[in-house]
């Protein structure tokens with residue numbers, strides 16, 4: 001086989017690999033949407049069950065006090081359902097590729113609301129440390145996807161439960177950037193493995209867990225791709241037995257940059 005022929009075969013194969021990588025990334029995105037749909041359906045089922053029970057209780061009890069209490073509970077549950085619908089519809093509608101000034105607090109709150117049930121189930125509590133940050137230039141959907149990957153990884157690193165600290169802050173050493181930090185107190189990552197965690201297909205998990213998540217080794221490579229497409233940076237710090245922190249750094253939207 002001539003060298004030319006071989007070179008063109010290699011080029012063809014490289015092209016194929018690039019196409020397959022893209023197809024995989026797309027399917028990871030679809031998986032994330034599918035998972036969200038699943039989570040939402042469960043959450044809704046819970047809320048409906050609660051609402052029905054409160055309504056029955058209200059019917060059974062004639063005294064004003066119990067009825068008022070049940071109305072309050074129904075309102076609370078329905079408000080929660082309305083919030084979830086808003087977030088999921090936002091995610092489903094906002095599939096456009098562009099970036100716009102995006103409020104990180106709102107975005108993070110929406111993701112935490114979606115994962116609330118899953119975190120409770122695995123006895124993981126969330127500690128929010130939010131500073132006020134100016135809007136960043138971002139595709140909200142993609143950043144939410146990256147954040148979901150980080151939060152699910154953090155949860156999976158703490159099989160016996162624990163705490164995830166989610167921080168929002170303006171970068172001290174780079175004021176044109178804001179940061180989201182996701183820190184767990186889980187297993188940690190050994191030093192020699194740390195450089196590999198962003199590689200495609202790198203995974204130490206045996207396969208998906210009971211919620212169907214983990215094991216494909218695509219989560220962090222997707223996060224990295226998304227963040228870099230935003231002219232941002234993602235970094236990791238970890239200590240075995242202590243925990244891991246991932247930091248996503250994103251550029252603040254222009255108007256603010258000038259100020």
Ligand SMILES: Nc1ncnc2c1ncn2[C@@H]1O[C@H](COP(=O)(O)OP(=O)(O)OP(=O)(O)O)[C@@H](O)[C@H]1O
Pocket residue numbers: 149153154157184186187188189197202203204205213214215216217218219220221244
């Ligand atoms: N918070 C964390 N604590 C400990 N190890 C982690 C953490 N986040 C990632 N890792 C390690 O990095 C590996 C790669 O993570 P990544 O999210 O890319 O893949 P995955 O979680 O195994 O599979 P999936 O593609 O389904 O997310 C994990 O298998 C795990 O070994």
Ligand SMILES: [Mg+2]
Pocket residue numbers: 149152153214215219220
């Ligand atoms: Mg993962």
